[in-house]
Amino acid sequence: MKKQNKHPSSPLETSETPPSSLIDWDSVTHWLEFYGKYLIGMAAILFFFLILLSRFIFNDEKKAEADYFKAANAFHTFELPPTEANTKGQMEALETLKTLLTKRPELHAAYDGMIAQTLINRGFIQDAQPFAESALLRTKKTDLSLYAQFAQTTLSLCNKKYEQALNETQALSKQMEEQADKSRLGETLVAFNLLRLAMLYQQTGALQEEQKAWEAWKLFRKKSPAVYEKLTQAFENEKILLANYIEAREKILKK
Known part of the structure; x- marks a missing residue:
């Protein structure tokens, strides 16, 4: 069995977001390129664990x-x-x-x-x-078929099939939009899937779509603050400040 290499520490791993003028954008860009793949998988893994325990x-x-x-x-x-x-x-x-x-x-x-x-x-x-x-x-x-689809995409990500994972994530997003009667954990699934969608757009180089996904993410944050707080706490447990990551991505996309 081969272990994956350890990930570099985040230049954004602080309790306060530094002013834009003080950010080392070369370091940020390098970290985002290296760590983005891990972030995609981590959100999936955390939720995958929750689903299967149930x-x-x-x-x-x-x-x-x-x-x-x-x-x-x-x-x-x-x-x-x-x-x-x-x-x-x-x-x-x-x-x-x-x-x-x-x-x-x-x-x-x-x-x-x-x-x-x-x-x-x-x-x-x-x-x-x-x-x-x-x-x-x-x-x-x-009755957890939507969660099974989300977890199935975890395997695509782990096998680095990013285009396939993107297609699966888009399909799940559309399916959830069409389903009025979501399960009791529906908003949490929507949040994880939206976050994954933005990161997969980043991974596949679809920058305009990524920017739109982050805009959708901010709207979701306003609509469902409690779910947003749960999600960010999950990332903070892994020493990642999600708000800082998203802010850095948006600044890069606007250059």
């Missing part, structure tokens, strides 16, 4: 309790922050989980999504794919 199901048969306990312990070991000292133990824990998933198919609903989430976060995209696809197949059979 499908957590356990079979409470007493005869399976020992295997369930063993699976819980194995996953706990696997999800710990990786270090040189525990890498071998984590790989062994993953193999234990695979064995238990084969033995107890009902555990797939509990662990497929979380295993995929952990592997994606560590940059092991190909290893994550079977678990992610298994989780998506179950999600598509529920």
